Amino acid sequence: MKFYPLVETAVGSGRFALSGSQIVALSTSEAIKTVAGTTGAGLRAAVSPYRSLGGMPDPVSPQASELGSVYDLLIEKPDEPGIFVSGGQILSSQFSDAALLAISMQLFYGSRAGLVAHVAEQAVTPSAPTESVTSGAGSSGSASVVSGGSSPVSSGGTVVSSGSTTSGGTVTSAGAA
Known part of the structure; x- marks a missing residue:
């Protein structure tokens, strides 16, 4: 699969910027590990899955090491191209790699999507019941x-x-x- 690397703009900011050229990896977690090797101290790595969309993505069973991995969905800000922030969704690699779910979500949001490893204490906390x-x-x-x-x-x-x-x-x- 193809991914664009995203790197957090400042430690704990929750804002991710496009960083570098397209990479190829077998899974989302492998792609994030590749990007993490190029980030500064304390900055989180993320990826934006890439596929030229011509309909819904074909299912791809997750690699054994990817199965059950959980990610926070990032959405590119319409007013700041290249900057991704939390979309408030959590995706996991169960029946397919979460990257394919993110590609599908791009259709819903109308913007590019990204994935960052889910960390419970850094996750988006839902607001009070609406x-x-x-x-x-x-x-x-x-x-x-x-x-x-x-x-x-x-x-x-x-x-x-x-x-x-x-x-x-x-x-x-x-x-x-």
């Missing part, structure tokens, strides 16, 4: 769903979610949808 939907209020099967995402789901007191469930009928989910 919406709440309650259905079946007043009945014994009432449920309340609170989501940090944009589409909470509740169906007549039955909630299906990958979030946590309590016996009180409340599900809270701050994960990306």
